[in-house]
Amino acid sequence: MLRLAELRKSKGITQKELADKLGVTQKTISTWELGTREPSIESLIWLCHILQTTIDNLVNNPNVYSSPDSATDEGWYMRKAFFASLQKASPLELEKMGEMMNIMFPHLKPTVEKGDV
Secondary structure (H helix, E strand, C coil), rough: CCCHHHHHHCCCCCCCHHEEEEECCHHHHHHHHHHHCCHHHHHCCCCCHCCCCHHHHHHHHHHHCCCCCCCCHHHHHHHHHHHHHHHCCCCHHHHHHHHHHHCCCCHHHCCCCCCCC
């Protein structure tokens, strides 16, 4: 599901370098790339910031920016505005957004192994 390995390699970043930037282990990056575990919302936001991409591109969802089916598709416009705001957010704003997402969607938090964070 994640295009993490492809995007990481296209930026010339190793798993170790990415892990160091995120404050996780190389093993964690490997499990995300293999699809055996998924990153938290906060980690997804940081991954996008580091890799200079959007969440929809990272999770391989090309339809987020595709044209709406109708002029009344408010969800499409809201998604587009949200992802555009992520691209303009500072690291502190991204951190705060991640915290809010974890509060709003606690069921999306992955199980964290010791030493991963």
